[in-house]
Amino acid sequence: MGVAAISYDSVGALKNFADRQHIEYPLLSDPESKIIRAFDILNDTVKPGTFSYGIPYPGVYILDAQGKVEAKYFEDDYKDRVATADILARQFGTPVEAVRGVAETRHLQVTTAASNSLARPGLRIALSLDVELNPGMHVYAPGVQGYIPIDWQLEDGGPAAKKHAFSYPASEMLHLDAIGETVPVYRGHIRLRREITFAQEGALKPLAAPDGQLMVKGTFRYQACDDRKCYVPEQVPLEWHFQYEGLDRQRAPAELQRKPD
Amino acid sequence: MTKSKRLLLGALFLAFLYGQRIKTGPEVGRQVPDFSAKDQEGREQNLSSLMGPKGAMLVFFRSADW
Numbered sequence: 561m562g563v564a565a566i567s568y569d570s571v572g573a574l575k576n577f578a579d580r581q582h583i584e585y586p587l588l589s590d591p592e593s594k595i596i597r598a599f600d601i602l603n604d605t606v607k608p609g610t611f612s613y614g615i616p617y618p619g620v621y622i623l624d625a626q627g628k629v630e631a632k633y634f635e636d637d638y639k640d641r642v643a644t645a646d647i648l649a650r651q652f653g654t655p656v657e658a659v660r661g662v663a664e665t666r667h668l669q670v671t672t673a674a675s676n677s678l679a680r681p682g683l684r685i686a687l688s689l690d691v692e693l694n695p696g697m698h699v700y701a702p703g704v705q706g707y708i709p710i711d712w713q714l715e716d717g718g719p720a721a722k723k724h725a726f727s728y729p730a731s732e733m734l735h736l737d738a739i740g741e742t743v744p745v746y747r748g749h750i751r752l753r754r755e756i757t758f759a760q761e762g763a764l765k766p767l768a769a770p771d772g773q774l775m776v777k778g779t780f781r782y783q784a785c786d787d788r789k790c791y792v793p794e795q796v797p798l799e800w801h802f803q804y805e806g807l808d809r810q811r812a813p814a815e816l817q818r819k820p821d
Numbered sequence: 822m823t824k825s826k827r828l829l830l831g832a833l834f835l836a837f838l839y840g841q842r843i844k845t846g847p848e849v850g851r852q853v854p855d856f857s858a859k860d861q862e863g864r865e866q867n868l869s870s871l872m873g874p875k876g877a878m879l880v881f882f883r884s885a886d887w
Contacts, residue, residue, distance in 0.1 A: 561873040561874075561875040561876050561877055561878060562871045562872050562873035562876070562877035562878070563871075563877065563878045563880075564860075564866065564871045564877065564878075564879055564880070565879075565880040565881070565882055566858070566879065566880070566881050566882075567881070567882050567883065567884055567885055568884070569884055569885045569886055571859050571860075571861060571863060573884075573885055573886045574860070574861040574885050575861040575862070576885075576886075577861075577885035577886065578861045578885075583861075586860035586861070586864070586866050586871060587860055587861045587885065588856075588858040588859070588860050588866055589858055589859050589860070589861075590856075590858055594856075595854075595856040595858060596881065598854040598856060599846040599847065599853065599854065599881070600844060600846050600847075601844050601845065601846040601881060602844070603844075604844075612883070612884075612887075615883040615884065616881040616882075616883070617843045617844050617845065617881075618881055618882050618883055619845060619846075619880075619881055620878060620879070620880050620881075621846070621847075621853065621878070621879040621881075622876065622877075622878055623853060623872075623876045623877045623878075623879060624876045625872060625873075625874065625875065625876050626852070627852050627853050627855070627868050627872070627877075628850060628851065628852050628853075629847050629848065629849050629850065629851055629852075629853060630849065630876065631849060632845055632846070632847075632849065634843055634845040635843075644878065644880070647878070811886055811887065812885075812886045816886070817886055817887075818884075818886065
């Protein structure tokens with residue numbers, strides 16, 4: 561799939577940026593915001609005459625081979641961005657998993673992964689939790705009565721400033737002969753996915769270790785039963801590891817910088 | 822009324838008050854306008870030149886400089 565980015569920067573400023581960031585895909589120069597206006601995404605809250613007049617509302621379009629919009633991703637707050645790795649994962653189904661961790665209990669195995677290995681301020685990414693239950697085991701789905709359902713929590717006050725709403729997958733109804741009840745359960749493999757938005761630089765940077773390592777912590781709670789007995793509920797500690805990357809504050813040389821009209 | 826209904830009405834009221842919404846351009850299912858522009862190497866690019874066999878990802882961003 562082709563990739564390109566468009567901004568109102570001059571060719572010179574884009575070349576400077578591309579060289580510095582080692583970007584090989586095309587960066588298109590739209591200094592009069594003609595393309596931005598044609599797409600009707602000009603940010604009209606910016607005053608004409610200021611240097612930022614002409615910027616778009618930032619976002620991403622996924623187009624099919626005919627140029628038709630298949631999906632688009634725009635955030636209300638320009639400081640939040642959806643990770644392109646996650647967009648690709650959503651579009652094509654194959655998760656681009658950059659980070660993996662595994663934890664094992666007597667009843668199941670839990671694998672943590674994330675769509676990105678870099679934590680950037682304001683970046684929205686996906687966290688995944690894959691649960692592989694041991695043969696014969698089942699766990700309970702949210703909404704069950706009388707048993708502890710699975711519960712995926714993320715810590716407060718960590719790198720994840722926004723924890724977006726997510727839903728648990730569909731469960732199956734299982735009839736338990738021993739008690740004569742039918743209950744909503746999961747068996748075999750459970751795939752959980754949720755999104756977080758990293759905090760802005762001021763809050764995120766202090767959380768990084770000197771080597772740049774950042775961790776998002778959480779827990780996975782469950783109660784496992786087999787066809788004969790139920791086991792004590794467990795709470796598995798979870799970790800997702802990232803490398804902090806700050807905002808690129810470097811400017812183009814003065815002669816390439818945009819001046820207001 | 823339930824708490825969630827109250828919150829929803831409150832949010833809708835605030836959205837009405839503040840009015841200002843971001844613009845997101847062509848709707849899903851619509852054709853994007855064709856365009857032509859120079860890239861960082863001075864090459865002329867348009868929708869067809871950027872297309873891959875599976876389509877394209879087009880990113881609009883504010884600035885590469887600030």
